[in-house]
Amino acid sequence: MMARKRNQSFTPDFADVGRFDTFPKLLAHNAATFPDAVIMREKEFGIWNEFTFADYQRKVRLYALGFRALGIARGVCIGLLGANRPEWVWGEVAAHAIGATSLGIYQDALGEEAAYLITTADVHAILCEDEEQVDKLLELGDQIPSVRVIVYSDPRGMRKYDDPRLLSEEELCARGAALDAEQPDLYEAEVAMGRGEDVSILCTTSGTTSKPKLAMLQSGPFLAHCLDYLEADPKCPGDDYVSVLPLPWIMEQVYVVGQQLIARNIINFVEDEATTMADLREIGPTFVLLAPRVWESIAAEIRARMMDSTRLKRLMYAWGSRIGMKALESGRRSWLADALLFRALRDRYGFSFLTSATTGGAAMGPETFKFFHAMGVPLKQLYGQTELAGAYTIHRPDDIDAETVGVPFDKAAVRIHEPDAEGVGEIVGRSLGMFLGYFQNQEATDADKRDGWMYTGDAGYINRTNGHLVVIDRVKDLANTSRGVRFSPQYIENKLKFSPFVAEAVILGRDLPYLASMICIRWSIVSKWAEQKGIGFTNYTNLSAQPEVYTLLRDEVRKVNETLPEAQRIRKFLLLYKELDPDDGELTRTRKVRRSVIAEKYDREIEAIYADRDHVDVDTTITFQDGTKARIQTQLRVETLLSPDNGPPARQAAE
Template identity: 70%
Template sequence: MASRRSRRAPEYADVHRLDTFPKVLADNAKRFPQDIALREKDLGIWKEVTWAEYGLMVRLYALGLKDLGVERGQVIALLGANRPEWLWGEIAAHALGCASLGIYKDVLDDEADYLLAHSGAVAVIAEDEEQVDKLLTLAARVPSLRHIVYCDPRGLRKYSDPRLISQDDLKARGRALDARDPGLYEREVAAGHGDDVAVLCTTSGTTARPKLAMLQAGAFLRHCLDYLEADPRHPGDDYVSVLPLPWIMEQVYAVGQALIARGIVNFVEEEATTMADLREIGPRFVLLAPRVWEGIAADVRARMMDASPFKRAMFEIGMGLGKRALARNRRSWLAEALLFRALRDRLGFSFLTSAATGGAAMGPETFSFFHAMGVPLKQLYGQTELAGAYVIHRAGDIDPETVGLPFAKSAVRIDNPDAEGVGEILGRDQGLFAGYFGAGDATAIDDLRDGWLHTGDAGFLKKENGHLVVIDRVKDLAVMSNGVRFSPQFIENKLKFSAFIAEAVILGRDRPYLAAIICIRWSILAKWAEQRAISFTGYSSLAARPEVYALLRAEVERVNASLPAAQRVRKFLLLYKELDPDDGELTRTRKVRRGVVAEKYAKEITALYQGDDAVDIDTHITFQDGTTARIQTRLKVETLISADENGPIASKAAE
């Protein structure tokens, strides 16, 4: 699709005049009614939605909600996967002067209960029966919830709850109200103002329940425009919406930027078809979380396991040429011909003009892997409270160790830097939030002083180019009992570059050496084991295999070789399960909740530090469908550096 599109000059909406989402949408629908705005793949067919149709759906949704009694200033929640209906519902909420609240589709009952009750949501637009069932169980705990609009009617026709209404019935109500009062929608949209709180966006919640940051329409749109000045997008540029819409950066890309720049937002059929659908679209822009980029890199290397000796040799030669050329800030034409052109096509990256990653740190190894391949990957940095990213790499100014430079109307500085220039990162941006819902305005927030947000992240500004380098969370920077300072996240990212490691947690605060809890990458290691006729029955049994321990030992030793002696991992064990957001071990954006891990796996951590060779596990795990399973296994503690070697303990004395 991308190869057939003509390239126009960047052309952005006037967000100073059109200061709300519905105003920008109405202008697009009026001026460019037949241009494509959205695509959704359904039953193998890409279905297109024009700007005129987009505007009509939002109109009917809004008037339907108005007919149900929804009033200005209330909250409308959205629950489900990324679909056009989500965008229609969100912008319809804004058209009525309501705030939208996105909830992750895999939310647990307790989280949904908290978010809906705390926000006082009066209506939820839910994707399907699964989400409706979740909402109906919360009936008694969320008295404010009066309406549940469902988009997919399958399985719901026999439900009799009076709060349920199908989207078809909602649109029918909208049509009827539009016929009775033809100018009502326009009056509602005109009544909206840029100072209105449009989006309630959940913070990451790494240490507690997420807060709801209140983002104003005008400030958010101006922030998105500033982003586009730093990373331009053209009308008709394709974007594939993969990351969850409740996340602030997906709000920036799929909602704000798409409206302002008239990009085309594409929705994949299902998560399992993402890479195939992405290849069909051939997007100009893509935003993926670091874990997704890491997964793609791991999958590429894993596929080489199945390749012929000749193809494996070509891959190694091509990657070697590409990385050596990248070190000289060049591209290798031979590597392009041997490997990279075909590899980018295979991944759906042939037409990319900009690719981004954010939400968590990415290791330099993964970043350089894609740049050697010719993928124009950029790191970005920001916070929900500042409307997402406000620091990004610019084209032609890429540094894999940094996250780039602030936008033109944004700024960063380092608070209380030490002798090496490392301190807390402070950020300032015009997208500044209006406060946390239910906690007063932003002036009452301790982390906001004189317009600067204290991010809680540690970093420094690189002298050579002024780029921002993010090290870790300030609270996560740790010191061992021997005085050696280290960043867990930095080492974890190095470990996760391995095709066989899905997650890693580095331990060592107030301890004599560093140790690691590692989660294997199941999909790739299962294939690796099958090729070698290694028997296993599931994740736990595979993780306990001695062959797997030997393989992972080599991977950790490879990382250790790149680290100072004082910061090398001395011991590790392979966990019997993956870390999971549903178990509270990760946030919904896949950041480690270190406090939860430390408490939940205290027995395993103790074994790593008291000299045990193994630790016996007898526990139960709960699956997403509510079923449980008993896990009985013995986790080996693998020692890489003994106490009498010149390892972490001895290194301090040597200093």
């Protein structure tokens, strides 16, 4: 692990974001004031390559002038497609420098998704990472007529292409250098023309119910909001952050682009997704932002590793966890649990130097949250929306509550719209980074943005004891059974996902007699468990159908049921034959369940559960990311945990 001096004892002298109100202006100030400060690292071929503010400025200048030389004018849009890399950030800031907007496209977006975003935003140029992303664009053909230039940063495999739109990053920089030599003052003039109120970022919303909308974010309000965030959760120059979450996501935009230019911390880009945890351990970051699914995966991996360890280590883990959680309930840390267990775990995952760890984008189960606090990870939950420039509530260091998402930033606000008798209503928020509106969608803008407030569509309430915001679920997802039992699917799903054997879960029961669940096993861990037990299997579908796996998951669901009111307990469940996948439209790119898609796609499975059948036959075809298809023929067993009361069959209840 890299050894570096940590300095958290002073308040940094941040730049004036009122004066430097665009990303290029703030970058130019930093490059002039701190030219040799290391602010980025990228791991390539096992070596961490470092970049200073001077390097950052030089690349942005060449990119910006290169785009300008290619005829990319002010007011158009430049797309960014690929993994988290320095080139991605340089391209985004370069777009803003010449008055263009930037649009991040998720690396794993399918061609249809990419085409929709490109045509909606009228993208004129796209900066790609490599051959894979170029192929995706070229296959779209005339579906993206606005694209005039496709720049690729990795030249490997590109010699065979002759599309006139293609240009290497090296050629882009060469054109930029030539224009700079002809007009040495052009870049500064372009940057000076930028204003804080200009729309600089088109950021995609999660799109849980339909195609994503494009939120128009202005650089001045965005930077002001990032500064407000830093006052609530401080970072200092020299602090390390490992960029893991996709750059098109609003929170990664906040951490990697906005906050970095203000706080002058170091952004570290991992070599590959497969090396993420090893690279994170090498860096030993000061702060991290990970999605709930990543924290859940880490917790599950820890439990899985214990399955492979010796009997003594398993006993130490069980004992250390027990006394650690007991100490946490008393509001303290156990030095004995730390010495026996948690200190080694923090070191194993690169968490030894953390001063702040956050999670957002989806709800996290309290059990997972408490586990990491017992482990000594200073985890905080935050809450926000793309439209409000990301998070605007967070736990403060001395005010943590596993059931809440904390309190608003100093210059943000939250209220509950039309609360019921229990104080539950729609969450309405505002922040300094409030979006201007949805690009070319005034109807949706008027529906969500009213009187300076963002109507989030989330249900929640303000805790009367500590003033924290409690998020329950999406308003539209709060449901009642046909017998009047109210429940939150998300709340129960998060409890299920605390199990190391559960990767995803969908709770059923809206307008139906009782609650049931469809569960996806966590392949990496259940397969290891099955190998240890000597259970033969061939693939995911075959493994999920094994009787022993059903028995295993039955015990996990039973444990969750013991924590729920009797009326909200899961009566039946089945194990799905495949994982839920964003490519199939079942999840958003930020891993939120699209319930309408699930209800339509798995209607036969849902009907079988509520028609009191003990199994459902499946004969379907799935398409893999590379375009290949496979036919799946299997029989899903419907497992009954609790005998449901006699009620109408599924179709009758739904009607």
